[in-house]
Amino acid sequence: MSVEVKNAIKQFGAFTALDRVSLKVESGELVALLGPSGSGKTTLLRMIAGLEFPDNPQESQILFYGEDVTTIPASERKAGFAFQHYALFRHMSVFENIAFGLRVRPKTTRPPEKEIRARVEKLLRLIQMEPLGPRFPSQLSGGQRQRVALARALAVEPKVLLLDEPFGALDAKVRKDLRRWLRQLHDEIHVTTLFVTHDQEEALEVADRVAILRAGRIEQIGTPDEIYDRPASSFVYDFLGNVNLFSGRIKDDSVVIGETAFALTEKSGAEDTDAVAFVRPHDIRVTRSASGQSTLPARVVRCHAAGPLANLELERLDGGGWFTVQLSREQFHELQPRTGETVYVELKTVKVFAESLPINYSI
Amino acid sequence: MTPAATTFHPPREPRRQLNTEPVWVRRLLISLALSFLAFFLFLPLAFVFTQAFAKGIGFYFKSLTDPLTWSAIKLTLLATGIAVPLNCVFGVAAAWAIAKFDFRGKNLLLTLIDLPFSISPVIAGLIYVLVFGAQGWLGLYVNAEHPWFPWLAHWLDEQNFKVIFAVPGIVLATIFVTVPFVARELIPLMQAQGRNEEEAARVLGASGWQTFFRVTLPNIKWALIYGVILCNARAMGEFGAVSVVSGKIRGQTNTIPLHIEALYDDYNFTGAFAVASLLAFLALITLGLKTWVEYQNARQDETEISS
Numbered sequence: 079m080s081v082e083v084k085n086a087i088k089q090f091g092a093f094t095a096l097d098r099v100s101l102k103v104e105s106g107e108l109v110a111l112l113g114p115s116g117s118g119k120t121t122l123l124r125m126i127a128g129l130e131f132p133d134n135p136q137e138s139q140i141l142f143y144g145e146d147v148t149t150i151p152a153s154e155r156k157a158g159f160a161f162q163h164y165a166l167f168r169h170m171s172v173f174e175n176i177a178f179g180l181r182v183r184p185k186t187t188r189p190p191e192k193e194i195r196a197r198v199e200k201l202l203r204l205i206q207m208e209p210l211g212p213r214f215p216s217q218l219s220g221g222q223r224q225r226v227a228l229a230r231a232l233a234v235e236p237k238v239l240l241l242d243e244p245f246g247a248l249d250a251k252v253r254k255d256l257r258r259w260l261r262q263l264h265d266e267i268h269v270t271t272l273f274v275t276h277d278q279e280e281a282l283e284v285a286d287r288v289a290i291l292r293a294g295r296i297e298q299i300g301t302p303d304e305i306y307d308r309p310a311s312s313f314v315y316d317f318l319g320n321v322n323l324f325s326g327r328i329k330d331d332s333v334v335i336g337e338t339a340f341a342l343t344e345k346s347g348a349e350d351t352d353a354v355a356f357v358r359p360h361d362i363r364v365t366r367s368a369s370g371q372s373t374l375p376a377r378v379v380r381c382h383a384a385g386p387l388a389n390l391e392l393e394r395l396d397g398g399g400w401f402t403v404q405l406s407r408e409q410f411h412e413l414q415p416r417t418g419e420t421v422y423v424e425l426k427t428v429k430v431f432a433e434s435l436p437i438n439y440s441i
Numbered sequence: 442m443t444p445a446a447t448t449f450h451p452p453r454e455p456r457r458q459l460n461t462e463p464v465w466v467r468r469l470l471i472s473l474a475l476s477f478l479a480f481f482l483f484l485p486l487a488f489v490f491t492q493a494f495a496k497g498i499g500f501y502f503k504s505l506t507d508p509l510t511w512s513a514i515k516l517t518l519l520a521t522g523i524a525v526p527l528n529c530v531f532g533v534a535a536a537w538a539i540a541k542f543d544f545r546g547k548n549l550l551l552t553l554i555d556l557p558f559s560i561s562p563v564i565a566g567l568i569y570v571l572v573f574g575a576q577g578w579l580g581l582y583v584n585a586e587h588p589w590f591p592w593l594a595h596w597l598d599e600q601n602f603k604v605i606f607a608v609p610g611i612v613l614a615t616i617f618v619t620v621p622f623v624a625r626e627l628i629p630l631m632q633a634q635g636r637n638e639e640e641a642a643r644v645l646g647a648s649g650w651q652t653f654f655r656v657t658l659p660n661i662k663w664a665l666i667y668g669v670i671l672c673n674a675r676a677m678g679e680f681g682a683v684s685v686v687s688g689k690i691r692g693q694t695n696t697i698p699l700h701i702e703a704l705y706d707d708y709n710f711t712g713a714f715a716v717a718s719l720l721a722f723l724a725l726i727t728l729g730l731k732t733w734v735e736y737q738n739a740r741q742d743e744t745e746i747s748s
Contacts, residue, residue: 127644152643159644165637169659179645182655234645 080105080270081238082141086132088121095121097294106268110281113291114317119274123240126272127159128152142237158231162243164223166215172226173211176201179234201229221252241273245280257284278318282306290314312431315356322401324355333430336396340372340425353432359404361427364390364413373422378415390415489721492714504715512692513700520696521676524615528672532623537657540631541639557620565617566685573604606688611696614682619672626668627661634660663738667731674727678720
């Protein structure tokens with residue numbers, strides 16, 4: 079266990095940023111803290127860096143490799159931190175920015191000038207910016223600045239690398255490139271890394287494990303597959319997006335959506351409770367005729383088949399709103415749907431969350 | 442871009458409408474503004490110099506090298522030499538505390554810093570007279586029958602230590618009126634720059650002093666110099682507060698502005714203007730330095746933006 083947070087509480091006035099958060103990160107792991115704004119993810123990261131301190135120091139703990147650092151200030155924690163807006167020292171060159179962490183060390187532990195130069199040059203090679211050492215931060219692009227911020231954090235050989243929205247301020251293409259680069263970099267140097275993001279795609283693509291935060295609590299933590307395939311709550315399902323919501327009612331062993339009843343895989347024992355069924359767009363089958371009993375009638379509103387998958391926008395005939403279906407190209411060509419015609423949909427994998435019940439069901 | 446390549450031409454009409462004032466109106470407004478400036482700013486300045494040299498260059502230098510003038514210059518330099526560095530340190534400390542930390546009474550501190558701007562300098566001087574004068578707390582303490590620290594009262598009495606009508610009072614008054622200059626200049630800048638760079642330095646292992654000298658200070662360099670220039674100009678030219686506490690003893694407690702008044706009261710107009718030209722020179726130098734610093738600052742901003 080390289081980083082462990084136990085039971086941390088943090089409040090800013092009346093706002094609760096962290097509500098008894100506990101988190102364990104294995105050595106060498108790349109973990110994403112994912113959540114909407116205000117969910118406490120940045121506060122958690124700053125707390126690990128030592129820029130914020132928990133409100134309950136008696137009950138809470140922060141451990142680096144088993145060593146209690148709860149009351150140790152940021153300057154002695156040996157964490158590397160890259161800020162959302164980079165926070166590069168604007169009056170220093172790229173080279174001096176990266177060298178800063180080494181130069182401010184006390185004389186006894188400061189490496190000699192020659193070694194500092196060698197280390198900085200090695201880092202400049204690592205971030206692929208070798209010739210740009212003498213430049214100033216103002217003369218760099220956003221992506222370059224972010225890489226310098228990373229190199230500066232890595233220069234002090236941190237026990238933990240903390241990145242606050244590392245790609246937040248960049249445009250889409252640079253973002254994708256840098257994402258891939260970060261993953262490669264992590265595979266090369268294997269430093270335990272936590273990064274904050276509000277972009278689910280980014281978290282699922284880059285991280286070994288993803289922690290989803292909501293209102294100061296960790297809602298679920300797991301590998302990207304686990305999170306995507308088995309969301310622990312309706313919030314996680316909703317937040318990860320790419321999902322259709324069907325509201326209905328649970329009646330004993332079935333869920334009723336519109337006028338159609340779908341059988342549940344287990345008995346709920348509940349009498350008539352509000353419930354929401356979550357269905358991913360690729361877990362829906364579309365047919366021309368109402369073959370089985372459990373099909374919903376819908377009207378085709380729009381179809382677009384650009385790219386490897388075809389998207390259908392459908393409107394429920396029972397007035398329950400719109401939903402999206404994803405078909406492979408073959409399925410799409412087989413079906414040949416036309417705008418305005420009526421089709422019948424079958425829900426293949428469904429997760430039902432009942433608001434008043436502690437248990438969740440699948441169909 | 443060639444006109445053919447643009448797909449959208451903004452309508453010309455509204456722009457022309459903004460400039461529809463007839464030529465004579467524009468010329469009238471401009472000449473009004475210029476003649477106002479000439480009459481109230483340039484003319485008096487020119488008058489100072491013509492009067493100063495009215496009795497020839499010999500008399501001008503004789504006025505400046507007069508022992509009383511020389512003592513006024515020395516006293517002004519002394520008061521400024523103490524007030525400006527002190528306010529520089531205080532201003533940076535206050536601005537740092539206000540911009541980078543949250544604490545109780547932050548707004549009170551902000552208001553207190555502005556106090557010397559909002560209070561009349563004469564009142565500021567009077568406060569010092571009330572506190573440190575012969576009838577004030579200091580006088581009562583030294584003359585008390587059983588003071589708290591008898592040795593201190595005795596020593597003060599023996600040294601004939603005085604604040605009012607003496608150099609310490611002048612220094613205190615000068616410090617008081619110049620408190621806001623440096624702090625006011627730095628606070629908005631430091632607030633705009635935020636705490637991120639300092640936090641980054643801390644995480645990288647820098648101590649508080651290292652963070653200040655290596656990160657904060659270089660970022661506020663130009664604003665600090667600008668504040669010091671303004672503070673210096675005000676410290677040298679201060680009249681009101683200093684005139685209350687000085688007692689105007691010639692050769693002892695007269696600063697340059699007080700000495701000018703004394704010469705003028707003696708009907709020595711040329712001498713008064715000769716010394717006044719010193720302050721006018723100082724004003725011109727201040728303006729020059731101010732423009733240069735603003736230029737440097739703008740250049741720095743420009744390199745930051747052009748990326």
